[in-house]
Amino acid sequence: MGKHTIKVTVNGDAHESEVESRLLLVHFLRENLRLTGTHIGCDTTHCGACTVLLDGVPVKSCTVLAVQADGREVMTVEGLEKDGKLDPVQEGFYQEHGLQCGYCTPGMMMTSCALLKSNPDPTEADIRRAISGNLCRCTGYVNIVKSVQHAAAAARTRQQDARAGR
């Protein structure tokens, strides 16, 4: 019942699809576009495994309809790496062992990216607060906090380098 044609830009690529009204954004990404990096963990808006950026803002894609994303930009974990270079957040998680099973990781990283955009130099408390809608069962969060701090430092360095024309 109720099909809609939607145009969504995902990781910079424009997609046009016909979808059912009730199709959840997370299923649109995972099944229609086969971008399976975004995971499903709880269905009730508690775990954040499905976090993606919708127009740059992190949201839980299991609680957003695909039709709501019509005309908007979505970024998923698959869009983080640019020109073969990991995003500072990915690099931070790698260096600081911010992931174990990897299941919450994409959502955790998307939230972290958004945090660093609005707050390039977050305190530990800022980070803990920002990721409090993302559950991790493996890491105990200590190394995730370090990963985001690592990413913040790396992003600052990259910016300085860019400014210095390096």
Next chain:
Amino acid sequence: MIPASFDYHSPKTLSEAIDLLGRYPDEAKVLSGGQSLLPLLKLRLGSAGHLVDIGRIPGLEYIREEGGYLKIGGRTRESALEASDLVRAKYPILADTAAVIADPLVRNMATVGGNLAHGDPANDHPATMLALGAGVVATGPKGERTIPIDEFFTGLFTTALSPDEILTEIRIPAPPARSGGAYMKLERKVGDFATAAAAAQVTLGGGGQIERAGIGLTNAGPTPVRATAAEQFLKGKKGDAAAIAEASRLAAQAASPSPDRRGAVEYKKEMARVLTARALAKAIARAQGA
């Protein structure tokens, strides 16, 4: 977890949205942030034949002071409220509230209007709006009307909105000088509904006595609770420990919570008292600093 089928509408104007609501009187539901509605549909606890998404109607997201009121557009997201300098500076009670609703990601979608219109006594804004003496602007086929917040919550999950009305604005009287407010919430973890929570807004007179007090309680009954006896008691009192203690005792008497995994009735009532006391103390301190 997958919702049953429904049809989706994305009107571009308010009148189009209101028409749709009128066209499907028993079946249509307003989709604002969707953070309460979509989980209900996914759990298949509720159903809706038609969702009317008000997200594409321009002009429903704003926070501004105008004509002696703080006006918040119905579709204003919680995260916007949380980040607003105006709110932080002048309406700290609202900043307190926005910061403890669900979790940061949910707040990026959830809206202030939705939080009220859902009519859930466990939601956080109702108590705050009761304390602030807000008005709710409903827009329907006959135009706008303002519903005083005291008349807004009519029952469990039910409000004074008619099925073809949309909550378009919340109006909060701009607080006079020497006003302050606070919202204190006890939750089992981030993302949980309140075990108990209290909103307090006070205005102090020149001599430091309390001229006006507004107190609202979350999850303290089938509808959001306004602790009127406590408010009355505080009028003219100095905001000292004894007055706060008595007012919070009176506030707890107004609570009739249901037992659940968050706690038994006695605990919840006592938490209403403790949190009212803490919210009042903070509100008074803020008022003194204002």
Next chain:
Amino acid sequence: MATPRTSPEVGGMGHSIKRKEDPRFLRGKGNYVDDIQLPGMLHMDIVRSPFAHAKIVKIDPSKALKVPGVLAVITGETLKQYNLHWMPTLMSDTQMVLPVEKVMYQAQEVAAVIATDRYAAADGVEAVEVEYDPLPVVVDPFKALEPGAPVLRTDKPGKTDNRIFHWEVGDRQATERALAASDVVVKQDIYLPRIHVASIETCGCVADFDRVRGKLTVYMTTQAPHAIRTVIALVAGHVGLSEEKIRVVSPDIGGGFGGKVPVYPGYVIAIAASVVIGKPVKWVEDRMENLQADSFARDYHMTARLGAKKDGTMTALEIKTIADHGYADAAANPSKFPAGLFSICTGSYGFPNAFAEVDGVYTNKPPGGIAYRCSFRVTEAVHAIERMTDVLAQELKMDPADLRMKNFIPPEKFPYKSVLGWEYDSGNYPAALKKAMDIVGYADLRREQAAKRKRGELMGIGISSFTEIVGAGPSKQFDILGIKMFDSCELRVHPTGKATARFGTKSQGQGHETTYAQIIAEELGIPAAHVEVEEGDTDTAPYGLGTYASRSTPTAGAAGAIAARKVREKAKKIAAHLLEVSEDDLVWEVGKFSVKGAPQKSKTIQDIAFAAYTNHPQGMEAGLEAVDYYDPPNLTFPFGSYICVVDIDRGTGEVKVRRFVAVDDCGNIINPMIVDGQIHGGLTMGLAPALFEEITYDESGNIQGGSFMDYLLPTAMETPKWETDKTTTPSPHHPFGAKGVGESATVGAPPAIANAVVDALSHLGVRHIDIPITPEKVWNILKEKGVAE
């Protein structure tokens, strides 16, 4: 751990090399079960019972079959045709795949809907009409044991009660006598509630039966793919599924923690559906199904008595337990251990007398009794002894640290034979506790506490000095359904000196691809970067019992080292041939053999590998590979001392963990970075049941805590910043002295937290609080004691 023997480039033991699995996870390129998409794949969704105990009067699929996209509805009657409606549990009990007569718990599988997509399947589930006739519900295991209680397992001929098993260990009479002769005996009821591992990925599978080849491939969230393959062959052999035609693939797994060891009905139904329909069938649980129907952990009602002399010397321990297993004993213990390794309950202390008994009971709850990130029933045992130690300290007015120091098994007594039959391989308990006390500043904290008490503020300090028992296990005692609990490695060194190593275990986040490579690197000097580790595919990996109970490093890790040593033995022969010397004249140093006294004459492992395929000695088999099935001579006994500091809000009863210091000893460490990560995670899964998580049932058998709304996983806000440190006491019998670490912290943390909260209230006469210690529980005590705000 001493300085690493290998260079950072080789990355052997002791190097915190970055994880080899991370690049794919960081890019969203992991391959979890729900990511698998096969051509023509169908979706399965399950109709579940809203009743905890009810006769099934009728299942009417007609409306469901009219839902567009729905192809079939499978019921117990369907499976009964193939005699697949019941299946064995790992504990030799039986459980239903789909019911024919009655349901035994809320959320039990009743029927399965097969459809072309998951949306249609969900619609189909809602359209299946089931008529139930409710039966009396038994949720309380004590009531279940009363005479006249409804007998739940009416399927078992001659069963007249709800008892599953009685198990005991130790000398009952001697313990009773010793308790009677003790100066002081403390007694306490301790309940460890029902909890759920709640890995962020739920369980699921894609079953793909190829009719032409007669081959079944099942991609499955399983921690033990080989054992599962054998179980499938045993259960479904009679319908033509033969073990060599079954391939179980465990892809990337989003956390296991014990919850992905059992065989769930959903797997079996999906397999049956694929075999019958001839198309791939995917089934993935949602979160509520996961919490409500998958195996639970704990649910141990313990009563402990601890005897001591006036000076604090412990003399005897007795623990009696009622274990609520739900409607079937579906624990995943070694078969001869119905109560797992609960007999580790004498802990870190030198008891001369001890006795423990456990009675398993049926109730109308989901089946289980699995671990929650711990070795079999070890958390229960450790909680009991560590709580009782504090209860005794309080009774004797002794400092709990002093009491522990007094009773620790002394370092010189290892290997130590415990009164309940274990041989502790190694330990240095005083060193770990002393280190933790130094880091946390124990004496200062006690002074701070005293000052605060005078002001009416509540803070507490809790200690837990736990001993774990992991690495099951020696084949003389340990098997699952008869299969001995060895584990395995098959190592191949390729001509260019790179290696592929396959193991019988399966990582779920522990980082095996990295740590196993480091073991091979350590033993052979082949850089870890050039060792490819594979697990989880039964068509390629050697048989093993899987990853749980912290057994991977103690068993498969050991197999890896031994296989590498076998390769080294052969390499030595080849090196002798190449260098034209006798084997006795060769010495091994990292990555090469050289001639004694002539170190310039040497052959690297890479040279030797090449020669193994190009220039091997005549009469010797070509190639350089080895297989090892490692049968551990003993279990390993990791230990540690944790100290937790809490502050209590007198108004709300909230407990805030201010500090938590964890000193762990897991023997020699492969990768310190990964070990720290394991401990951080384990601590958080110790915090969770201590303060937040619990599943309960109301009198009608309605589950409470069946979604993340009420099953409270801690976020970064509730979780403290863990402080970790180590002592190193290598295992004397493990090939490289390691012990296993994934679960120590989950075992050790809850009593430290509970002890801290009780300590904060001990001056008010509080002696025990059952976990989870919720704000309401604390507040009720504060109110009763007249100190609530």
Next chain:
Amino acid sequence: MALEITKTFTIDSPKADVWKFLTDPERVARCLPGAAITQKVDEKNYLGTITVKVGPVSASYKGKVRFETVDEASGTAEIVASGQDVKGKGGAEMRLKSLVVERSPGQTEVTATSVVNITGILAQLARGMILVLSDQIFQKFTEAMRKEVRKEGQ
């Protein structure tokens, strides 16, 4: 989860009228918001439906109504209504015990005890709501009952 609510109230009607009402399931159903009797099986057994709606949440139950006790002499009636959610999400059972006593001519005191037992998803997720709801329904029922009894009595 079993919820017990007891209410005692007086109706300005003779005992016989009240009794007649309480033993007529169709009339009782009329006073329960959302309820209807769909079929009479025999004198003591009926089939019926009830739909409960609270804001966006709704549940429809289909089931049986049975008179367990009808003892006019002692003025006690016990009705058990049990049903299952039409979408398989749960079950509900209500046991309504009534004790009818004539206080004075034309004045009848009714003590009604309802024990509601809910199983399934609502009992998992909405315990607090069910409590409030049961109370509301019972309140509405007793109000409607006064009117219904008086109407029929007139």
